[in-house]
Amino acid sequence: MGRVSSIYKFEAMCDFQYMPVQREGSGPVKCHLESVIPSGLDPFEFLTQPSPLFILPPFFTRSDKPNNYAYTDKRYYLDKTDQTPDADDNIHNRTRSLRKGHFSTYVFSLTNELPTEPHEANIAILKGKIAHFPQLQDDYDTVKKLFDERPIWSFNLLKYMTNIRSSSLKLIIPCLGVYMRKGPWKMVWTRFGYDPRKDPASRIYQTLDFRVRSMAGISSMVTTRHEYNYKKVNRSLKSENAEDYKEIPKASVIFEPGLVPTQRQAYYQYCDIKLPEVQELISAEPAPGYLCHQTRGWLPPNTDQVCRDLIFKCVKETLLASHNADFKFEEGSSDDEGSDYEDTSTAATVEEIV
Numbered sequence: 001m002g003r004v005s006s007i008y009k010f011e012a013m014c015d016f017q018y019m020p021v022q023r024e025g026s027g028p029v030k031c032h033l034e035s036v037i038p039s040g041l042d043p044f045e046f047l048t049q050p051s052p053l054f055i056l057p058p059f060f061t062r063s064d065k066p067n068n069y070a071y072t073d074k075r076y077y078l079d080k081t082d083q084t085p086d087a088d089d090n091i092h093n094r095t096r097s098l099r100k101g102h103f104s105t106y107v108f109s110l111t112n113e114l115p116t117e118p119h120e121a122n123i124a125i126l127k128g129k130i131a132h133f134p135q136l137q138d139d140y141d142t143v144k145k146l147f148d149e150r151p152i153w154s155f156n157l158l159k160y161m162t163n164i165r166s167s168s169l170k171l172i173i174p175c176l177g178v179y180m181r182k183g184p185w186k187m188v189w190t191r192f193g194y195d196p197r198k199d200p201a202s203r204i205y206q207t208l209d210f211r212v213r214s215m216a217g218i219s220s221m222v223t224t225r226h227e228y229n230y231k232k233v234n235r236s237l238k239s240e241n242a243e244d245y246k247e248i249p250k251a252s253v254i255f256e257p258g259l260v261p262t263q264r265q266a267y268y269q270y271c272d273i274k275l276p277e278v279q280e281l282i283s284a285e286p287a288p289g290y291l292c293h294q295t296r297g298w299l300p301p302n303t304d305q306v307c308r309d310l311i312f313k314c315v316k317e318t319l320l321a322s323h324n325a326d327f328k329f330e331e332g333s334s335d336d337e338g339s340d341y342e343d344t345s346t347a348a349t350v351e352e353i354v
Contacts, residue, residue, distance in 0.1 A: 108183020184297030203298035
């Protein structure tokens with residue numbers, strides 16, 4: 001217990017209250033702010049004059065008001081499917097937890113078992129919605145029939161084939177399949193009970209990541225995903241559910257000669273690429289004893305790059321036939337090569353291509 005003569009109160013964090021003050025001997029405290037901070041155009045002698053020792057802290061708080069923060073280690077989890085050496089000690093191997101519901105997601109692995117049944121919460125949610133909206137049962141039967149005919153579907157392809165609302169599909173699909181996050185069948189839904197790793201015929205359902213790269217002129221022909229969504233979706237307050245009813249263009253899920261992807265990046269399943277050369281490649285049966293690969297699946301090496309070159313060639317011919325602009329192209333690429341690499345590929349103008 002002690003007695004003080006003065007009390008200072010701060011409304012902000014205290015480390016913002018540093019002042020260059022100094023006491024000389026037993027005299028009063030003196031502020032040396034004017035001798036520390038230059039005022040106007042001081043002569044060079046200002047830097048050579050003696051000044052009081054005043055050292056600021058190297059770091060200050062990022063907020064001028066105190067706040068409570070709950071530290072937790074649940075924000076990131078360790079990817080157990082990574083089989084590389086020292087994976088446990090690799091800080092880059094820690095993945096952020098997904099903001100998702102109860103639907104099953106699967107990180108591709110050659111050893112882990114696929115889920116065979118939907119989550120009980122998804123079934124309960126769907127039944128509750130059907131009780132209020134009986135039409136949802138017809139939508140469920142439609143999607144289930146498609147999964148019976150074809151075991152692997154992408155979300156956009158189902159929406160294109162059925163024209164069912166996105167909000168309804170988000171309730172129905174988790175009750176019928178498991179979502180593949182990575183691997184040869186990434187970003188698609190696989191029917192419960194079907195394991196593509198054990199069926200060589202599933203190679204036709206593998207995913208191809210195709211990207212149209214350009215050096216000049218392509219912006220007016222193939223838009224980015226953000227630009228396309230901004231143009232298609234009505235941003236007015238009267239259409240809050242415009243995204244729910246947005247139509248999926250055919251070129252974004254099925255590639256045919258004469259079509260151009262609606263975005264610079266598109267994910268196609270090999271069976272939906274309607275090019276004779278591509279269909280001939282995927283129709284070849286794997287050699288006897290060939291096992292499913294971690295990244296290539298059931299397809300031989302370089303199949304993805306060959307298919308990208310074929311698609312890019314077809315897209316280039318379509319754009320050249322429909323545009324007279326003088327522009328340059330690069331080769332098609334994927335995320336396997338990196339999206340931020342330097343533009344070192346050879347570009348050719350329209351005159352050189354022709």
